[in-house]
Amino acid sequence: MPTLYLIDGSAYIYRAFFALPPLSNSKGFQTNAVYGFTTMLLKILREHRPDAVAVVFDEKGPTQRHEEYQAYKAQRPPMPDAMSAQVPYIHRVVEALAIPAIRLAGHEADDIIGTLARKAEQAGHDVVIVTSDKDMYQLLTPRVRIYDPVKDKWIGEPECRERFGVEPARVAEIMGLMGDAIDNIPGVKGIGEKTATKLIGQFGTIEELLRRVEDVTPARTKTMLIEQAENARLSRRLATIQTDSPVEFDAEALHVKPAHEDRLVELLRELEFTSLLKSVQPSAPQASIHDAAVETIESESAARAFVDRMGKTETVAVHCLLSGPPGVRADVQGIALSAASRTAFIPLDVHGYMRPITALFHDATRTKAVHDLKSVLLALHRIGVTLAGPYFDTMIADYLLNPNRRDHGLDTLALELLDHRLGARESEPAPAASLFEVETGSHEQAAERAAAIAKLAPLMQERLREQGSLKLFQDVEMPLVPVLADIERNGFLLDVDGLHALSKELERELDRMMESIARLAGGEFNINSPKQLAAVLFEKLALKPIRKTKTGYSTDEDTLTQLAAQHELPAQILNYRTLSKLKSTYVDALPELINPDTKRLHTSLNQTVAATGRLSSTEPNLQNIPVKGDYGLRIREAFIAPKGHELLCADYSQIEPRILAHLSQDPRLVGVFAKGEDIHMATAMEIFGLPSSQITREMRRAAKTVVFGIVYGISPFGLSQNIGVSQAEAKKYIETFFEKFAAVRELMDRNISDAKTKGYTTTILGRRRPIPELHSGDPVQRGVGERMAVNSPIQGSAADLIKLAMINVHRKLHEDLPHVKMILQVHDELIFEVPEHDLDEAKRLVKSEMEAVGKQLNLSVPLKVDLGVGKNWRAAHP
Incomplete structure (x- = not known):
């Protein structure tokens, strides 16, 4: 049978708005309701493929229920401004998807849905009502079901009987007795869902219940029913969904039609819904991004010919086909180049025809456009190839243009700025974007990405100039990339044996704490079970609960901290959690992350994550290594200098x-x-x-x-x-x-x-x-x-300042002390690995260069750098 989907539009506007964080586009327009609603609609169309569909909205103004009961929905607050501003965009989305939007003055969306459901059923359609509203249960029949896309849950007559204990036709009777606080339906005060379900299960209807009210027990319930009989009848009428609204069912008008693709794409661009743009499939194969056929270079003469055809100063786009994990262990499988309207792919052979290409890479007069430059520098270094500046990293350019955006992937930029879906073929979905752009793929995909980078770079450079960010990009962000690549490549030496010994010590300490906790609790229990912990704290020990959650009383860190003033057990639980986390997150995990080739720990320092401009550290996060507490400090002791070296820590004071x-x-x-x-x-x-x-x-x-x-x-x-x-x-x-x-x-x-x-x-x-x-x-x-x-x-200014310091110190060390390595940046601190014979000169150089940044920025106050030296990170911290 053909299936009609009826979507409760007004309910889903509210649901999307309150369920999602306040997402906004770059212009500051809040978009969470539109995003949630659009995602839901696309999911329905894509996964369920209905034959017919309609979105039903409430219309402004009173309805027949307001005429009968003025207090109906009277307590509801007005729609928040941030939500109401999004409603026109939701209507535009529905229109762009060619979905009929139905609304009728004086009639609620529920009643329109009820009427259409009955008429469609009579016309031979199966009906799916897309809603999370329990009121809709009364519309269920063998051919009418409910679907909740958020929970991905189907509801039919069996689920109604399980939920309410009665057939769908009796749901309005139960609602009449219990009322509805959301809609301000009074019901019978004192009767809740449990009692209402029992009474309707026994008597069938409210009228029969009131007719036989003398049979009701207990006496208190009988009295409430007698005194509030009219409320019960009124509430039943208010809760009953009408199925005779003046709306016609036109199967042809509701039949699913192709979306207005141009309008939809334009709207998704305006809202900056890049991920949704990727999911909207084109109706025809898109044109190639290449201006000419892709060459495959397999000889030195072909490589030289490709390079010779370029202008002397023309920007060349470089995309490496990488495999393996991101960072220092990624391997180059091939290199794609794009310049002078030509694109080529080079299957890697560094001993032969790469020579003209390496000369091109070493050319300091030519800009190299790359997406995620750091990963390319690290990978090329592994095969002995240097990529000299100047650089243009399209990922970092997008970060400066859109710092609040999470996805700076090349797929996103190509779709947004070039209207091109990377990797897309007819009926083939686009590949997922990757922060690090480390991928396996075909030669064609690599060439396509290089061509996209070549077209993106001039567009993004002009946007940076218009925004006033080009100087920051050229003078700070681009020179910083090779510095970060060096830090990641250098890595940090770890005392693995010391961490293994600390792990065993922590295990013994945690066992001892478990015994102490069991003693205080009067018996053993699962510390990691919030339910069992709550039972011990609030039932067994009778401590006063602080906060209630959906699943019971809270036992989170804030709660335990407050309870620690009342009893020793919460304090011990907090200590146990802290030590357990230290053990699992650092002591046991860090040795597993050591690079087997270098025997060192290599973090990834990310430029495009924090909107303030600060760097972040991942895999592992070395910026969160504890700086306080005995065990936290002992973890820092495991970060060591090799024999004949010292660690030098330089920390900006009160920056x-x-x-x-x-x-x-x-x-x-x-x-x-x-x-x-x-x-x-x-x-x-x-x-x-x-x-x-x-x-x-x-x-x-x-x-x-x-x-x-x-x-x-x-x-x-x-x-x-x-x-x-x-x-x-x-x-x-x-x-x-x-x-x-x-x-x-x-x-x-x-x-x-x-x-x-x-x-x-x-x-x-x-x-x-x-x-x-x-x-x-x-x-x-x-x-x-x-x-x-x-x-x-x-x-943000502090972040800019430390970046300048890193660039200046790195350059000066390269010139004067090449054996000194910068191995980590943590907030306002730089850490170096220094040969003992270079220590005095390194201290002077680092302090001087870091403090000189203040003059470079014309600060009104002097900068002060504190230095510390030691064989491990704890001893070296200033």
Whole structure:
């Protein structure tokens, strides 16, 4: 039988809006409801292939239920502004997909769906109602089912009987008794779903129940029914979905038709739904991205001829066909080049016809356009090939243009900017985008990617110029890539035996803690089971619960921290969790990640992840190695220098407060750093009104938390939690800081105001960060946006500064101390592996170059770098 899908459009607008985070496009327009709704529609069309389909929406204005009962839905808050702004786009999506949208003044979507379902059934159709609304259960028949696409769940008559204990026709009777708080249907106060189900199961209908009310037990229920009989009848009428609305079923009009492809693509582009764009299949094969046939170079003469045809300074696009894991272990399977409207693929043979190509790669007058340059530099190094700058990395260019976007894959850029789906053939889906672009694939795919890079580079360069980001790209981001490649290649030496010994020690300590926990709990239980832990804490020990979740009382870290004040057990559980995580995440995991060829640990440092401009570390994340606690510090002891070497750690002192001083030009703050004083001591003296001799360590720590809290937009509540004082006292600390350093408050207000006007913040070097949250209809999201507007110029400027330092130090070491290796960057700290005989010169060079960045940026305050030296990371940390 033909199948008609009836989609509850209004319900899914709400569901998508509240289920998804407040996604926004680069213009700051919130898109989460449109995205969720569109994804649902495409899923239905693609996976279920209905014969006919319609989306039914509520129309504005009162309905017949409002006429009968004025309080109907009266308590519902108005639609949030951020949601209502998306509704027109949802209507445009439905229209672009050529799906009929049905709405009728004075009639609710439920009633239209009910009417169409009955008429379609009578006309010989099977019907699927796409909804999550339990009210719709009353429409179920052998030929009418419900489908919930979010849960991927089908509901028919058996599921209705299992859920309510009655046939679908009796569901409205149950709803009439129990009422509905969402729609403000009163029901019979005091009767819930369980009692309603039992009564309807016994009496069949509300009318029969009221007719035989004397048979009802207990007496209390009987009294409620007698007193609220009219409410029950009214509620049943309100809860009953009408099947006689004035809407006609026209099978031909509802038959699925081809989407208006041009309109759909244009709309998805406007909304920046790149992943959905990839899923929309073209109706015909797309044109080749190559301007001429792809050459396969298999001789030195062919390689030379290809190079000779290029202009002397023409940009060449390079794409390596890689295999294996990303990073330092990736292998080159072949190289694709694109330039001068020609594209070629080179099956790798470094001993023969690669010579003209390597000469091309060494040419320092020619720009090399690449996507994910770092992975290419690492892979080429493994085969003894150097790719000299200048570079143009399309992945990093997109990151500067769209820092809030997660996907900077080449597939995304080609689709968005070139209207070309990489790897797509007729009826063949596009390959998934990859952050690292490390892939196996055909020669044709590699050549296609090189051609795409060649076409993207000039487009993206012009966009960077228009945005004012080209100088940042050329002077900071591009020179940084080979520095990061060197750091990753160098790796960090690990004391594996020491970690194995620590693992055994931790195992013994965890066993001892388990015994102590069992003693405190009065018996053994599964510590990793939240349900069992909750039973011990809140039933056995009778501690007062802090917070309830959907599955029971919370036993998360915040809850246990608060409960630790009442009993020793929660504190022990926290200690156990901390040690267990240290053991599994670091002590046991790190040795498994050592490269078998180099015997070292090689992290990946990523430029295109954090919107602030900071680098991130993955596989493994070495920026999260614990810096506090005995066992955390002992893990750092396992990061060692080889024999005859020392580790040198160079850490910028109080970098973010110094940038805050520069940006705010607060005279007191600038003066503190100009005199070489300790900002945290100075802040403590101002807040507590005491001379330095009377400032305790606790006071200085509190002042330090205030300073960094100000930078990150902390609230009095957050500060009170961090330093263990009342909210009133925390508020007083913050207010005192702003009284003493008034220009800081002016800077923050100015940052928020400018970001609201422009839509983005900028760093000292002009790095942009869009903050669409500032225009959100949700006050919580606006608050998040304001904190971002305060912090991003400071944190982003710190990120730019450390990148410049890395570039300068790396260049100087290469010139003067080539045996000194930079092996890691962690936030404001650089770590070097230094031969013992180069140590003094390395300390002088690193400190000098890092502190000189302040003058390079014309900072109003001097930079200060603290140095530490040792045989391991713990000993070397300043």
